[in-house]
Amino acid sequence: MSFFSKLLKFGSHNMAIDLGTANTLVYVQDQGVVLNEPSVVAIETINGIKKVRAVGDDAKMMMGKTPDSIEAIRPLRDGVIADIEVAEHMIKHFIQKVHGRKSLFSYPEIVICVPSGSTSVERRAIRDAASNAGASEVYLILEPMAAAIGADMPVTEPIGSMVVDIGGGTTEVAVLSLRGLAYTTSVRVGGDKMDEAIVSYVRRHHNLLIGEATAERIKKDFGVAKKPADGEGVSIQIKGRDLVNGVPKEITINQAQIAEALAEPISTIVEGVRIALENTAPELAADIVDQGIVLTGGGALIAGLDEFIREETGLPVTVAEDPLSCVAIGTGRAMEEPIFRGVLHTA
Ligand SMILES: Nc1ncnc2c1ncn2[C@@H]1O[C@H](COP(=O)(O)OP(=O)(O)O)[C@@H](O)[C@H]1O
Ligand SMILES: [Mg+2]
CATH class of the missing domain: 3.30.420.40 (ATPase, nucleotide binding domain)
Structure with a gap:
């Protein structure tokens, strides 16, 4: 390999992207997952003009705590691209963040995982965003296929x-x-509906208003699919705002109640x-x-x-x-291993 082609290869960081409704992961060839951030964009509107304030981790921290002028958006929230422009911005931001300043020498191939139910218009928008961010070739892979490859399932066999x-x-x-x-x-x-179910359970049964971020924390730390064997499980304190008198308050719920909420x-x-x-x-x-x-x-x-x-x-x-990295790993392996080439699409 000549020095120049080595340099090109070194610079050409082929990437695989898991564009999730909650999290975006970027896998770089021969390196694995190098970026894992929430699929969130914070947009500020000043005098009617919209401007991106933050993307990813920084934007998620603002969720539920933004002043009126800033809005934290999840462009893929329901599995379809609710806001194509914001989604494009987010994709470009993450690609450039991983790519850094090496762009002078590199023309990477990018494989992006898309939901199997996405429309052709949505897929084109995702492709265009990656092309605009500097990709020489863009391939798509359907999410369940990527998940299955990442989970080592026998997808190439009959x-x-x-x-x-x-x-x-x-x-x-x-x-x-x-x-x-x-x-x-x-x-x-998916996980969002589980968070919403916890919010509405606590409101209905305890007259307490909690935010989705609080609900998500409860779900991750104490969520159970079935009532615990002892009938109650662990009890936890939850803080929020009392719906009756409007002041902050704390209540106690147990895991059996969380299971009921998630049912x-x-x-x-x-x-x-x-x-x-x-x-x-x-x-x-x-x-x-x-x-x-x-x-x-x-x-x-x-x-x-x-x-x-x-x-x-x-x-x-x-x-x-x-489970949280499966799709990114599967997308990466589909890019790297010739045996999986047949699962990549160009449109
Ligand atoms: N330990 C956990 N227990 C339950 N749910 C979890 C846990 N960790 C993450 N989640 C939930 O998983 C969802 C994100 O999963 P992910 O596969 O990244 O989604 P997407 O591919 O749509 O971005 C979120 O709703 C999050 O709250
Ligand atoms: Mg996913």
Whole structure:
């Protein structure tokens, strides 16, 4: 390899991007995941003119605490691109952040993971954003495929397997075989709906108003899919604003109550799994009985969710090793390993 081509190769940091509704992860060839930040953009409006104030970690810290002039936006919140312009800005920001100043020598290939339910207009917008940020080639990969590769499932073989990726805005359920998606369905329920369910439970049962960030913390630390065996589980204190007299107050709830709050969003996810199973060809369904279901995405970390889905479906259910990074790792491997080239799309 000549010095110059070495230099080019050194500079050409091919990237794989998991553009999630809650988190964006960037994987760099031969390095792995180098960036993991919330998919949030803070926009300030001054005299009717909008300006980006912060992206990622900095923007998420502002959520729920911004003055009227600043708005923290999650451009992909429900799994579709609610705001294409803001989404493009965010993609460019993250690519440039990873890319740094090496751009003079590098023309990277970028593989971006998109929801299986995204429209062609949305996919084009995502492609354009990556091109505008300096990518020489942009490839797309469907999220369930990336999740399955990241979870080491046998996607290149003639064996049916099922992945359930529970993200912030959506849950994608897919049956895969021979590098393709044999069936896929997307439910608009994920971690966000669980947070909202906790907010509304606390409001209804305790007249206490809490923010979504508080609800998310409760869910991550104490969320359970099933009532604890002792009937109550751990008790925790929650602070918020009393709806009756308007002052700050603290209440106590236990994990059984959190399970009750989460029951509805979780049953919607299970329903999605059931529909996918009903629509799966018999030969593939037979494989799933052996292979089981693999859970990925942050929502897979709810304690006892695997067991709950196992009980509801009668199938083996496992949680992928690193559910929050699965999609990014799978997108990265699809970019790096020739065996997966067939799963990349150009549009
Ligand atoms: N330990 C945890 N327990 C329960 N939920 C979690 C945990 N960690 C993260 N989450 C939730 O997972 C969701 C984000 O998952 P992620 O796979 O990154 O979503 P997306 O791919 O849509 O960006 C958020 O709703 C977050 O609250
Ligand atoms: Mg995801």
